[in-house]
Amino acid sequence: MSSMQFGIFSVSDITQDPTTGRTPTEHERIKGWIAMAEKAEEVGLDVFAAGEHHNPPFFSSSPTTILGYIAARTERLILSTATTLITTNDPLKIAEDFAMLQHLSDGRVDLTLGRGNTGPVYPWFGKDIRDGIELAIEHYALLRKLWTEPVVNWSGKHRTPLTGYTSTPAPLDGVAPFVWHGSIRSPQIAEQAAYYGDGFFHNNIFWNKEHTERMVRLYRSRFAHYGHGEPEQAFVGLGGQIFMKSTEREAKERFRPFFDVAPVYGHGPSLEEFTEATPLTVGTPEQVIEKTLRFRDYVGDYQRQLFLVDHAGLPLQEVLEQIEVLGTEVVPVLRREFDSVRQAGVPDAPTHAARVVAARAAGTQLGEQGGAWSEQGARSDLDTGAAIARQGGDAA
């Protein structure tokens, strides 16, 4: 694994192909994601990240199910999310689902937490959108406990209290999945990522780069403030959006009809205006390389670059071609070029194997025989009452 990870992320929209009038079925799109992930691994990409939504026209309501399936069909690909809703999901289920995925994939999993941007999802899941930041803070604090403490006693404001809860399975090798925190413009989330020394991910898609720049700058500064290292040692991930053909003209001709009516930015500025103002690149692989290398100018050396390639109704064949070009023509150059300018001391992109080595060295590993909780000796029976009593005794 090189110092940077490259991959694709998707929001899972089901959108009509405006050039043919055809709308794929849910089934086709779901199976299409599998084909995309397999292609991504085949052409040497590192990451496939799944969005999470709970309303049509999106299909990705159950990311760990689909990522588990992809895990079984791939060997190297890191399975991630973009994003996992830390606000409306129960942190218990996040802890369990991702630990399970970690075991099944032999550690090829990390996740990006986000608050979600669909208002009704909060009330649908029994939450209040005005509590968004508070939920992100409280739920994540609980998630960390569940991944690091064999028996959790906990009470908070937004969830029913826990007494004697053990999240199963324990994290693989006693090391929890790496966590990125995603936010477009909330300084509190950059601060949260920095506090824990976790990664910070900016989707870097719809907005001018100034938003990305100030979020990353704050995150890096606070990462150092909390004693995790120098600002340039923080973990930064970025999104981006591309469409490529062998000539710029061909790329624009082919992509324009999709762009013009795209669900998020269609019916707005022209393709030319949008590519000028945002990270979107529509052109040749060389143009994508050139623009992507410039991201470093405003965020510094970073660890992960994901591209959005499958939205706005682009047909699967077209998407697979994009992944092919990305993996064979673009990413090899990006790896080489980014590596050649990388400052000394910048950490590599996080992997499970490296994190296990680091945790072992730091003495923070919870156990390595594939059953961290029992190796902890904190709980060898299945009797919750006994475990609580024992913890109470420890505390006294």
Next chain:
Amino acid sequence: MTSPRIAVVSAGLGEPSSTKLLADRLRDATLRALAAHGQHTEAVDVVLRPLAQDIASHMVTHNPSEALAAAIREVVDAEAIIAVTPTFNMSYSGLFKSFFDVIEEGQLASIPTALGATGGSARHSMVMDTAMRPMFSYLKAQVVPTGVFAASEDWGSDSSLERRIEREGKELADLMVALPRRREADPFDESGEAFVSFEQMLGHA
């Protein structure tokens, strides 16, 4: 930043526009009144008509054009605003509303503000109190008591228009001197008062 600035927002659609004309008069009256206070202030015109398409694009993409971003900066960085709209269907024009809709929430809190509106007849004059004031209350702007409504006939007859313009200009100048806007602290400034540390979020500090 050089000298303090007043942003003069006008949403007239005609050329020439009586809305722009009213905005100019309110601007001049305010600058005269500020000069009487010994303050030299600049005014910058933010004319919305040429930004109409950019505003619509921003609404659907969250992505301001350079021209619109510059106009928004003029307004949120100003020490005061003068905002003038034509009356459409008993309210401000959609263009006027849309411009303020694409400004991020909280950016206009406490800004001294003078309102003006134009319309075909004085029967539309309640637009000031039924539409404009509620919106600026929501934005937490400080709005002066006088609001000048100019009907078509006001421009021709010997009306009280000039006197009302002078009064509103004085009120805005007085307010700028007595209660200048308080700048919201930048939440991205680690040493600023709006920054919330993680310890505070956890309730530990």
